[in-house]
Amino acid sequence: MSECLADFFNRLPREAKLSFVQKMFVPSICANEWRSNISDVTTVHMKTQYQIPNGRLDIVILLDNQPTFVIENKVGAPIGKHSNNIDQLRVYGDWLKQTADRSGQRLAVLCLLTHITSPPETFKEDERDLYGSIPKVVRWSQMAAEVQAIARKGRLPLDIRTIAREFHLFLLEQNMTTEFARFEDFAAAIVYVKSGSRISHTFEKIYDHLSELGGPFVKGFSKDDAIVDFDSEGSVIHGWKYLSAAPLKSAYFAYGINLQPRRSLSIDSLPDEDSIFLAVGVETKKEMQLLESKSKDLGEDWHYLSFADYSLIVTFKPLHAALGRPEEFASTMIAWIDQSCAAVVAKLIQSLQKQYGV
Known part of the structure; x- marks a missing residue:
């Protein structure tokens, strides 16, 4: 732009x-x-x-x-x-x-x-x-x-x-000529009211799977977790689950959809296209420093992002591929977690735990 x-x-x-x-x-x-x-x-x-x-x-x-x-x-x-x-x-x-x-x-x-x-x-x-x-x-x-x-x-x-x-x-x-809702926006909101429960059910399947993984992924729902959250300003539909990984105090796992990450987050290294993502985040200053130091060992598919109150490592895939069969979106995300992410997250958390007291 x-x-x-x-x-x-x-x-x-x-x-x-x-x-x-x-x-x-x-x-x-x-x-x-x-x-x-x-x-x-x-x-x-x-x-x-x-x-x-x-x-x-x-x-x-x-x-x-x-x-x-x-x-x-x-x-x-x-x-x-x-x-x-x-x-x-x-x-x-x-x-x-x-x-x-x-x-x-x-x-x-x-x-x-x-x-x-x-x-x-x-x-x-x-x-x-x-x-x-x-x-x-x-x-x-x-x-x-x-x-x-x-x-x-x-x-x-x-x-x-x-x-x-x-x-x-x-x-x-690009919908840049006004910041106020237009006819299409009201139409989309009405559609969302009708489809929101199905979106929530889809994301709940992903959240429930995380609860069954074991290790730092504890069973049940924590009051600080979110099965699904809609962030219009950040162009994100996401959920997150806090991890049990003492002495770490703020680690969590996040999943969802990010529309045009490069533009919405203003970071050139991120994808331009609408994407699905998996991430590990932390919220304390010490844990943010530890995560940054360990992020360099994760490979080029993972991006380290730092903000004022939190930092995270995140990996993306194109959204269009995940929506090839929209009714299988939850299964696609779960397979990605199991095949490419769960082991990486477990190893990362163990490494952060060891470094915490150093």
Whole structure:
């Protein structure tokens, strides 16, 4: 999505670029400063995956080769945390402020371009001190409306208007033109009400099988377990069962469906396609460190993912293959657990237990 936006933006004439930036990314509190400075700007360019010492920025807008706007793109994904538990928006805003100070530039804007993802409560235009740069929230629905308006501007070249129409159509197909429920969403919700009990029954079969595996998989239901849980923001349908693996205190096994993991989790190494997954997670700082150290021994099929409050190792398979016979979904997941995962999990847990007291 970021690349599509940059490709479209960089084709615009200079004046159209400046107008686009002003409408989309310039906070109201620095509008006068923006207008007073743009007359001297000769080049405007948007870059994606911009590498900095402590991360990689989704989008950067450079005015005369100087980073001026940092844009973090979040589509139904959480705001990431760095190792010191500071969210990535603050890290990126501080970097932009330092870069602007070195060049003598006064304007430095940190933008959250979002669809569904809610900005932090403190992410407001008057919180420059907290984020280093001036915060600005832009929604993809606003972006879609502006792209559509550009497509209708007769003064722009035909090729630009054609690309704008194609880009808007793409956003429409990706359900990015509004964050509110449409007719299709209500229809899907009504279908879910009718099918939810069958989904729950299917996932219950998987959960019951875990309870019979023995070892760290204890019999019965714990109050902290979930047979099935629907997480719309994370694009996940999943369940989990906590493991009995003293001295480990927070280990659990998770299973389910993740729609477009790469996009929903904003991690490039994950699959683009809708997937089924199996995972082992932990929630304490010590166990997170242990899991990270042991994850390197599991092979390329396993991914280590770290978040603020938990970390996990996870493996994926394409969802379409698992739904070839949808009525056998539970059996497919169970076979995967038995054939490829249960032994790996047992060995991993034993290794974590041994290392816990070291």
